[in-house]
Amino acid sequence: MTTLPQTTEKKLGLVIDLDTCVGCHACVIACKEWNTGGYGAPLSDQDPYGAAPSGTFLNRIHTFEVTPSESRCGSAASAAQIVHFPKSCLHCDDAPCVTVCPTGASYKRSADGIVLVNEDACIGCGLCAWACPYGAREMDHDAGVMKKCTLCVDRIYNDNIPEVDRVPSCVRTCPANARHFGDLADPTSDVSRLVEARGGVELMPEQGTKPVNRYLPPRPKADIDAPDSIDLVALAEPETAGFLSWLDRALERLG
Amino acid sequence: MHPAPSIIVFTTLSGIGFGLMAWLGLGLGPDGFWFALLACGLALGFASIGLFASLWHLGNPQRAWRALSQWRSSWLSREGVASIVTLTVFGLYALLWVFFGVRTPWLGIPAAVLAVVCVVCTSMIYGCLKSVPRWSKPPTSPLFVALGLAGGALTLAALAPISGPAGGVPFWVATVMILVATAMWLVWSTKARETRLDADGSSPETAIGLPHLGRVRLLEAPHTAPNYLMREMVFQIGRKRAEALRKLALALGFAVPLVLCAIALAVPAAWPLLLLAVPVHLAGVAASRWLFFAEAQHVVGLYYGQRA
């Protein structure tokens, strides 16, 4: 059924910390590794070792540069900042990808709010990918069915794996601990408290999709009293004094 | 958005087919056998070819029947259901008319209404996507309906002289409908050109949820080669190419058919010109439909360095 549930008992989702994400892509690979062998068709690659490799991924990392606006910092000289930005399905409450699906393959679970695709019913029309504003759905080229983040539904309820592993693969693997999984409908859950404490945000709220996932904005940078420009040449100067200069000369003699 | 040929054939041909069904159902055109056979055959043919074309781009067309199940929420599903009902009702109407010479409004008028419903459903598949402001903001349904009815009226006028006199009501209807469609297309194009990617307030800043932090610029894309999202939704079209196609669409889709209609109205004996006008009009509408897709920007482009 592609009509959406009125409410869901839980709202399982991810909270992603843009302050600590280092853009290492480990979560992308962990996701691909788990999901290519798990739920549904494998995540195929086309021309994987060629000049233009392409493939199906459920999680992608974009890297952005954010230049502070003058009004905020008082001076245009404020340093720009890098934001690594992981993106996967946000398991929206008002998911447009679900309502456009003609076959009923796309659905949102009323128990935990996870948005899934029943691949046996999917005709591969691609309309749900068009309806998602976030680009969270990708059609698998080989199987001709729509793939998306399942929140590792085959891990989180899986009694056959150790309890510590019963979280989405990306969360389990993130070396920076930038990814958190939990119930965002429960105000006392760790994720809800994190969102509360750090002012977690929605992506494109103006699209009216009511995403469940939240992103924690980067913490404000400390005001470093750096000179306007740093003399890099001086730093690289070989005629340094003291120990470095001695080392430099010693190495030269050796060479 | 990627202008897939299958979708252009689907929307263009099913539009004109259902448009023709609408006019035939309303009782326009002569009652004679040859006109009935050709006009009904063409209407059913256009619509069926269009609907089959829509199956080409499916990843798993063998399961297409499942698309009839979600008419409560999905416009694509409604389109499927409406098409089958329309083809059945109009098919019965055509059967009675061609083989028994009975042209009953009891089937014709419902078929006409249903045919228009089909075109509305087609247009709403695109019109309901908020993620593509150019489709959801300007009125997409009146454009599709006007184009379908114009194409249908033109085809009807071209076939009418086979069993009846050249000229008269069918010629007038065709001329007026082409005029209406031209106006609709011009209004829609103007509105569409004003509708930018940020029509709902979306920007690269809101896309990553940090509008308060400053101006956002893509530094590194997630992948080195284009992926499904980029191929499908971040389609780029050259300004010059778009301009050339727009002129082509205006000339073939509207100007030439209008001139040919005017000639046929003035000199009914010149009616075979209308047989030429139909394919010319179709080519023009196909060009305009190509632009409808190619020029539409999806907000996912905001993650890939696009900005309104």
Ligand code: SF4
């Ligand atoms: S992020 Fe996209 S695919 Fe996921 S639920 Fe929301 S609209 Fe659907």
Ligand code: SF4
């Ligand atoms: S691609 Fe599959 S899941 Fe998506 S709308 Fe079409 S049938 Fe539904």
Ligand code: SF4
């Ligand atoms: S694994 Fe963690 S740190 Fe690395 S890209 Fe993913 S979210 Fe960021």
